[in-house]
Amino acid sequence: RGELKKKKLVWLELNGCSGNIISLMNGTNPDLEYAITSMVDLVYSNSLMVAEGEAAISRLVTLIEQKEDFILAVEGAVSLKNNGLYHVIGRWKGEPLTGLEAAKMLGEKASHVIAVGACAVDGGPSAARPNPAQCVGLQSVLNRKVIKLPGCPCHPDWFLGTLAHLLMYGEPKLDQQDRPLLFYSTSLHDRCPRLIYFERGIFSKTLGEPFCLFKLGCRGPVTRVDCPTRKWNGYVNWPIGASTCIGCSQFGFPDKMEPFVTY
Numbered sequence: 001r002g003e004l005k006k007k008k009l010v011w012l013e014l015n016g017c018s019g020n021i022i023s024l025m026n027g028t029n030p031d032l033e034y035a036i037t038s039m040v041d042l043v044y045s046n047s048l049m050v051a052e053g054e055a056a057i058s059r060l061v062t063l064i065e066q067k068e069d070f071i072l073a074v075e076g077a078v079s080l081k082n083n084g085l086y087h088v089i090g091r092w093k094g095e096p097l098t099g100l101e102a103a104k105m106l107g108e109k110a111s112h113v114i115a116v117g118a119c120a121v122d123g124g125p126s127a128a129r130p131n132p133a134q135c136v137g138l139q140s141v142l143n144r145k146v147i148k149l150p151g152c153p154c155h156p157d158w159f160l161g162t163l164a165h166l167l168m169y170g171e172p173k174l175d176q177q178d179r180p181l182l183f184y185s186t187s188l189h190d191r192c193p194r195l196i197y198f199e200r201g202i203f204s205k206t207l208g209e210p211f212c213l214f215k216l217g218c219r220g221p222v223t224r225v226d227c228p229t230r231k232w233n234g235y236v237n238w239p240i241g242a243s244t245c246i247g248c249s250q251f252g253f254p255d256k257m258e259p260f261v262t263y
């Protein structure tokens with residue numbers, strides 16, 4: 001049994017919708033309050049912290065200058081256009097600090113780096129065609145291991161479970177694309193409760209029918225994640241229980257998963 005060693009956590013929001021930090025706030029196992037009081041010291045999160053302006057940015061600079069040990073979680077994609085100027089996260093000593101600079105500065109020094117959600121993993125919706133801000137995933141600007149938690153958004157358990165593993169036992173086992181096997185080792189289709197209809201060739205003709213959604217474009221067969229058994233919003237429902245799976249937890253989402261529904 002491992003012992004939890006509390007660490008500092010930086011949560012950086014780059015190009016995206018902030019959906020992953022909002023999803024994290026929906027976590028119940030543990031909840032966010034437990035996570036930021038008993039698991040980590042949350043040094044920086046522009047959605048959650050009180051500090052703003054240079055006082056907020058100085059927290060990042062101090063971490064680096066004092067060579068502190070910290071974990072970096074990033075949501076959102078990195079904008080490369082105009083050397084990162086399409087996404088400025090704040091100012092430091094009067095100069096703009098771009099998301100690109102912050103990702104590199106912190107990403108090179110953190111003990112572990114976690115890409116949370118589709119945009120940080122490989123660009124996601126921020127990098128969807130025509131991608132005017134030239135967004136890319138975090139790995140494209142860092143020459144080191146980035147643990148990847150794809151999903152749009154990332155389920156709170158996927159992040160908190162990975163974080164807990166890092167704090168108690170070190171890095172969890174990852175697949176060849178650096179996703180934790182804890183959450184991303186199984187095919188969504190193989191565990192879907194509608195698989196019995198797929199095998200018997202009984203397909204829904206419109207969303208809302210209770211049969212297999214394959215002929216409506218369900219992306220379950222090409223998606224590896226544990227949504228069917230974990231479920232969402234306090235473990236009550238999941239996309240196939242409500243409409244269909246659009247493959248939000250698969251690399252290449254959304255462009256490679258379109259069209260989302262075919263009639």
Ligand code: SF4
Binds near residue numbers: 192220240245
């Ligand atoms: Fe597979 Fe989707 Fe059909 Fe479920 S609904 S069995 S994931 S194709």
Ligand code: F3S
Binds near residue numbers: 227238
């Ligand atoms: Fe996303 Fe499909 Fe799960 S749409 S949340 S991967 S069921």
